[in-house]
Amino acid sequence: MALYQKTLEVNTSPKSFLDVTRNVQAIISKSGLGNGICNIFIKHTSASLVIQENYDPSVRQDFETIFAKLVPEDFPYVHSMEGKDDMPAHIRSALTSTSETVPIVSGKLSLGTWQGIYLWEHRDQSHNRKLVVSIMGENGF
Amino acid sequence: MALYQKTLEVNTSPKSFLDVTRNVQAIISKSGLGNGICNIFIKHTSASLVIQENYDPSVRQDFETIFAKLVPEDFPYVHSMEGKDDMPAHIRSALTSTSETVPIVSGKLSLGTWQGIYLWEHRDQSHNRKLVVSIMGENGF
């Protein structure tokens, strides 16, 4: 059993989904590990991870609409000094995921046909975001 | 440290919870691994995982009621071609879990007394669903 760890840095667009599936797969391929697990961790509290449908982009549009309704910006938050999109961003992060662990089979992420790994930027501005990808598995396959 | 991986296929009922605790425990027992972790991953975006109270079935009934209220079907979703239960199913999946990692102690899932591992089917119809169970741990105990 071996470990391979890498930090992934990406630039996001305001309130949008960024598909990081290929970036994560590239790290797995580089690791040379065949079967095991891949942990993805986002080092932020106002952007998060979602494993979701990778086909129709309107799915992500509806996510934005429903989450804006669930966690309104127009609310008397106590924590408001960083802008009215900040506190909702924290709550949206907690409602989705900070860490996800995906199986690796024969050197590939074992995702379902329609699954992609997304970084969801919850803030109103672009940001540089860091993910840590940790792979544990058996050599070769 | 060793790895044991298995795909689990189950058939769900419309909008309901399926207890998969025994299925996961059976895979752990077959692995012969004593202490470690067990990752459960669901390869779908309209069914998800929830570790919840395993005693009173009315708990799951209330989950269904509250989630139907949080994520209404009667909403002008852009992504609507697959039926009015489809987009809410995606959002309900993101609000709960696609992956869970549970400790294994002495060959058993180290769950709390009242915890069970459930697959929650969010669609209006029965489906065949695939889970990948990845166990990493030490031989024997």
Next chain:
Amino acid sequence: MALYQKTLEVNTSPKSFLDVTRNVQAIISKSGLGNGICNIFIKHTSASLVIQENYDPSVRQDFETIFAKLVPEDFPYVHSMEGKDDMPAHIRSALTSTSETVPIVSGKLSLGTWQGIYLWEHRDQSHNRKLVVSIMGENGF
């Protein structure tokens, strides 16, 4: 690759966040493991885990307000025999996390600058809560 596992017991206050980052880090330090992953699992269904902003305490206050609005106590739940805070506590747990997996780099939790690991007590009373911390990684660093 080695495994180190420990149960952590803490006492919570009613409906509040308890920072367990130091407790988890202490277990990692004791393990002597350098690089790997740390899985934290809560053995309860009415308290949960959240990795969130560790600086301004008002963030946690807003979390409480918004979740009380999303999952109201004043609702005709079927499962009500354990008090009106019980069913909302189950749902709040499912909306956040039962398990989180965090990378370990050079013997330290690889958290972002503003991230802390919190146990969120959703019940109206203090409780003794158990977490299982499982560390898998390489010796030394």
